[in-house]
Amino acid sequence: MSQIEANRMALVDEPGEADTLIINTCGFIDAAKEESVNTILEAVEMKKRGDIRQLYVAGCLSERYRSDLEKELPEVDRFFGVTDFKAIIETLGGSYKYELLGERHLSSPSHSAYLKISEGCDRPCSFCAIPIMRGGHVSTPLEKLVHEAKFLRELGTKELILIAQDTTYYGLDLYGERRLAQLLGELADVDGIEWIRLMYAYPSRFPLEALDVMRERENICRYIDIPLQHADDAMLKSMRRGITRRATEELLGEIRTHLPGAAIRTTFIVGYPGETDASFQALHDFVEEQEFDRLGVFLYSQEENTTADILGDPVPRAVKEERRDAIMELQSGISRRKNEARIGESMRVLCDRVEGDFVVARSEFDAPEVDNEVLIPLDDFSGAPPVGDFAEVTVTEATEYDLMASKRR
Numbered sequence: 001m002s003q004i005e006a007n008r009m010a011l012v013d014e015p016g017e018a019d020t021l022i023i024n025t026c027g028f029i030d031a032a033k034e035e036s037v038n039t040i041l042e043a044v045e046m047k048k049r050g051d052i053r054q055l056y057v058a059g060c061l062s063e064r065y066r067s068d069l070e071k072e073l074p075e076v077d078r079f080f081g082v083t084d085f086k087a088i089i090e091t092l093g094g095s096y097k098y099e100l101l102g103e104r105h106l107s108s109p110s111h112s113a114y115l116k117i118s119e120g121c122d123r124p125c126s127f128c129a130i131p132i133m134r135g136g137h138v139s140t141p142l143e144k145l146v147h148e149a150k151f152l153r154e155l156g157t158k159e160l161i162l163i164a165q166d167t168t169y170y171g172l173d174l175y176g177e178r179r180l181a182q183l184l185g186e187l188a189d190v191d192g193i194e195w196i197r198l199m200y201a202y203p204s205r206f207p208l209e210a211l212d213v214m215r216e217r218e219n220i221c222r223y224i225d226i227p228l229q230h231a232d233d234a235m236l237k238s239m240r241r242g243i244t245r246r247a248t249e250e251l252l253g254e255i256r257t258h259l260p261g262a263a264i265r266t267t268f269i270v271g272y273p274g275e276t277d278a279s280f281q282a283l284h285d286f287v288e289e290q291e292f293d294r295l296g297v298f299l300y301s302q303e304e305n306t307t308a309d310i311l312g313d314p315v316p317r318a319v320k321e322e323r324r325d326a327i328m329e330l331q332s333g334i335s336r337r338k339n340e341a342r343i344g345e346s347m348r349v350l351c352d353r354v355e356g357d358f359v360v361a362r363s364e365f366d367a368p369e370v371d372n373e374v375l376i377p378l379d380d381f382s383g384a385p386p387v388g389d390f391a392e393v394t395v396t397e398a399t400e401y402d403l404m405a406s407k408r409r
């Protein structure tokens, strides 16, 4: 988007206002593929009606299924893969500007921005098509990331959310060793960045020294997202996760010791081939014991060319849904108890937006989109809601997934 702007082409907010539409697709699991295809079909209709002149499709779905899509969707003018930025700009009639290192056009509100620290993945997870689409792990050099963080700060960013397919691998390809701890420390030094949040931390061979930096630096959130996928040893082995239940429990113990009070977010897959009632029960017991702060569940999606593909998809969808619902019901009780324990607590929140009569904010324990929100009555701010800024609040009420709070006077 920054390249498009530098070439004196305008970005617009509404598809109908555009001359050219570029759809960035996802090809990760069935639900994402379906959403991508439906979005392309809507755009094809717009092109047929003459609302837009050109239609391009880019991203993972296009990388993975380009030749099929070219046959099925001749109305699309051109398909691009995941790294074809230069080709996109040149097709639009511009020239790629290499000097725009680290410059970005933010599509998220500027106070909170994602920082992608590497691309691709070297792990062998059996169910996952991401390495097929995005290739092996390529870390972005540390100095480039610090430069990008400073650039984002200039745009008004206060919260940096570190993402990658696998953030704990950071540095191994580039420096021959894991450098997540150093990266966190150098980003924490960037003036004006008040929250740094770590997402997608793969559990196997977790760089424990990163936890020390997270504890020592005040502007790193007491929060970690660590996708565990399962807790039954046979499932973990078949999934090729490189970790056992015991080792996972030890790691969670280390996180809780090094980062007391931190919120731990995780995600699981249910209905993986061979998941018996007993292996699901092991997962259910694990969730009950560990009492995660935040949790999401995906239904297993069989993906072609992954190593799990040959196992088929024997668990019926209804059983997968039942298992997901059982875990989410268990988690909703855990989450409610944890939220209720916060009533009366004072906390600093980042105000994301105004919705109806409330300012919708987040605590350091919550990532945008996926986690809890803190709702504060708009009246508390006497007509001047601090959207994009921090506020000090006291928690007054709790539900399963959200908190109500009032502004501290």
Ligand code: SF4
Pocket (backbone or CB within 6 Å): 121, 122, 123, 124, 125, 128, 129, 130, 131, 165, 166, 202
């Ligand atoms: S670590 Fe994540 S992205 Fe990499 S193969 Fe495993 S699930 Fe896929």
